[in-house]
Amino acid sequence: MVDPAATQQFFDLWRKQFEEGAATWARMVSQAPPPSAPAMDPVAFWRPVLNSGLEQWARMFATTPVSPDLMQQWKQFLDQWVEAWSRALGTVMGTEQFAQMMGTSLDQWLTTVAPMKKAAQQSVDTALETLNMASRTQLTSVARQIVELEDRIERVEDGISAILKKLDELARSAVTAR
Amino acid sequence: MGQERFADVVERFTNGYGDLLAASAPPERVKQWQEEFDRTARRLGNLHRLVTSPVEPKTGQTPREEIYRKNKSVLYRYRSSRTHRTPLLFVPNLGISRPYIFDLLPGGSFVEHMTRSGFDFYLLDWGVFGPEDNGLTFEDCVTKILPRMASRVLESSGTESLSVLGYCMGAPLSASFVASYPEIPVKNYINMAGPIDFSKIGLFGLWLDRRYFDVDRFVDTLGAVPADLVKAGFKLLKPTMDLSTSINLWWNLWNDKYLEGFNALNKWANEYVAFPGEFFRQWVRDFYQGNKLVKGELVFGGRPIRLRDITCPIFVVGAKEDYIAPPAAVHALIDAVGSREKDYIELPGGHISLIAGRGASLHCWPKVSGWLAPRS
Numbered sequence: 001m002v003d004p005a006a007t008q009q010f011f012d013l014w015r016k017q018f019e020e021g022a023a024t025w026a027r028m029v030s031q032a033p034p035p036s037a038p039a040m041d042p043v044a045f046w047r048p049v050l051n052s053g054l055e056q057w058a059r060m061f062a063t064t065p066v067s068p069d070l071m072q073q074w075k076q077f078l079d080q081w082v083e084a085w086s087r088a089l090g091t092v093m094g095t096e097q098f099a100q101m102m103g104t105s106l107d108q109w110l111t112t113v114a115p116m117k118k119a120a121q122q123s124v125d126t127a128l129e130t131l132n133m134a135s136r137t138q139l140t141s142v143a144r145q146i147v148e149l150e151d152r153i154e155r156v157e158d159g160i161s162a163i164l165k166k167l168d169e170l171a172r173s174a175v176t177a178r
Numbered sequence: 179m180g181q182e183r184f185a186d187v188v189e190r191f192t193n194g195y196g197d198l199l200a201a202s203a204p205p206e207r208v209k210q211w212q213e214e215f216d217r218t219a220r221r222l223g224n225l226h227r228l229v230t231s232p233v234e235p236k237t238g239q240t241p242r243e244e245i246y247r248k249n250k251s252v253l254y255r256y257r258s259s260r261t262h263r264t265p266l267l268f269v270p271n272l273g274i275s276r277p278y279i280f281d282l283l284p285g286g287s288f289v290e291h292m293t294r295s296g297f298d299f300y301l302l303d304w305g306v307f308g309p310e311d312n313g314l315t316f317e318d319c320v321t322k323i324l325p326r327m328a329s330r331v332l333e334s335s336g337t338e339s340l341s342v343l344g345y346c347m348g349a350p351l352s353a354s355f356v357a358s359y360p361e362i363p364v365k366n367y368i369n370m371a372g373p374i375d376f377s378k379i380g381l382f383g384l385w386l387d388r389r390y391f392d393v394d395r396f397v398d399t400l401g402a403v404p405a406d407l408v409k410a411g412f413k414l415l416k417p418t419m420d421l422s423t424s425i426n427l428w429w430n431l432w433n434d435k436y437l438e439g440f441n442a443l444n445k446w447a448n449e450y451v452a453f454p455g456e457f458f459r460q461w462v463r464d465f466y467q468g469n470k471l472v473k474g475e476l477v478f479g480g481r482p483i484r485l486r487d488i489t490c491p492i493f494v495v496g497a498k499e500d501y502i503a504p505p506a507a508v509h510a511l512i513d514a515v516g517s518r519e520k521d522y523i524e525l526p527g528g529h530i531s532l533i534a535g536r537g538a539s540l541h542c543w544p545k546v547s548g549w550l551a552p553r554s
Binding site: 051058071079085090096102114117150 | 204207208209210211212214215216219248249308309310311313322326380381384385387389390391392395396399400414416417418421422425429501
């Protein structure tokens with residue numbers, strides 16, 4: 001028979017743990033941690049209980065013919081299954097028919113997108129013009145001009161560098177000639 | 179009577195449970211199970227943290243300085259103890275993804291490896307282009323950006339020559355530059371997973387074939403290639419990738435170190451970058467559809483691009499399971515150049531496994547630095 005005193009003791013312990021756990025959770029929820037504090041780990045509180053439970057489960061499972069190698073085998077099976085699917089899909093996607101189908105779908109999509117994009121662009125431009133604001137097209141145009149300006153400045157810099165280099169060479173040859 | 183029977187059942191059950199707990203099981207088996215359960219508990223804890231309080235991974239931590247900026251493109255210098263005099267200019271892909279993959283995390287960074295090996299490392303970050311850059315072409319990159327970047331490397335390092343390393347699309351870009359600018363002395367050239375012969379490019383080659391893909395219509399309609407479309411293209415190339423990533427994540431979720439690496443790599447893998455429209459047009463038409471680089475039919479800025487004009491020592495690295503730049507497409511550089519000293523290695527793994535991850539740091543990077551060191 002099960003000892004009633006031992007059972008009571010067990011239930012008291014369980015109730016105490018539950019109450020402490022609930023209080024901790026309540027504290028966690030009500031008090032937001034300071035921004036610099038690391039994130040709380042709710043598993044950490046239950047770790048001793050969890051470990052004790054896991055130990056018991058481990059002992060139970062250890063008496064069965066099932067071993068943890070089963071997990072490894074399951075992972076290998078999943079990997080092989082995914083690889084087989086990958087190969088099968090690769091074979092299908094590597095056909096001329098698939099490429100043709102993709103090209104046709106893309107064409108159809110572009111046929112839909114082009115007029116929509118143009119209409120949206122026009123309506124946004126009109127709205128911004130009404131509000132006396134610069135449109136995306138105008139901003140892009142300004143940005144493009146800045147990029148071109150940067151290019152020109154660099155070309156001028158290159159030209160000046162080349163002239164300075166030549167002058168330097170001339171000065172050196174003049175010194176040598178003297 | 180009924181109550182007594184019920185009590186008997188309870189007693190039998192509790193006794194049995196006790197027996198089961200007390201049952202002698204092989205200690206190794208108990209330990210194995212304990213480890214398995216503990217891993218699962220840690221998986222759940224990490225999953226909870228991953229969902230409720232995700233941490234932004236700190237990528238790109240190796241100290242660097244900006245040397246030069248041209249429009250969106252920036253040249254960065256990563257200083258080293260400089261055991262080797264010749265600096266290295268690293269040219270990555272333009273568009274598609276951000277270059278912090280090369281300096282992902284301390285202890286798992288290609289940049290860090292190269293600087294620790296004594297190379298002054300210069301990274302060309304092409305940048306994120308906007309609609310104002312839609313006119314930028316592949317030719318502009320080869321004739322306007324790369325020569326300037328290389329000159330700035332020489333100025334900044336105070337040397338007469340440099341080594342160039344092209345990764346992925348950075349290889350055809352830099353190979354075109356090295357072949358057509360003999361006035362910039364390139365001492366060594368390395369191609370890592372960069373496609374050269376586009377007749378062997380695989381699925382992308384088929385999908386972008388001119389019979390099925392009208393690049394002019396595509397660019398004329400969209401102006402640029404949006405990041406979402408770039409993402410869709412790469413996801414389609416390997417549709418099961420996300421599934422295997424999720425399975426591997428769950429399997430290794432107990433491992434905090436793995437999780438740190440996953441966070442960083444996952445951030446990078448989901449941050450796609452758009453292509454400027456004209457760049458994409460030229461990239462598809464001249465490379466995927468015309469295969470003009472290996473045929474020697476390209477002329478950029480009035481200069482013919484002939485790979486046989488590359489005569490410096492070259493090192494080519496391919497990846498066996500690379501479906502973006504298959505090894506055959508990468509290896510083609512070996513036969514195309516005029517160099518006498520040329521080496522090729524093929525490593526296990528895919529396109530990214532050459533540049534990030536444990537395999538890269540163990541097998542790829544030491545080979546690259548080992549090849550370059552005596553030549554620098």
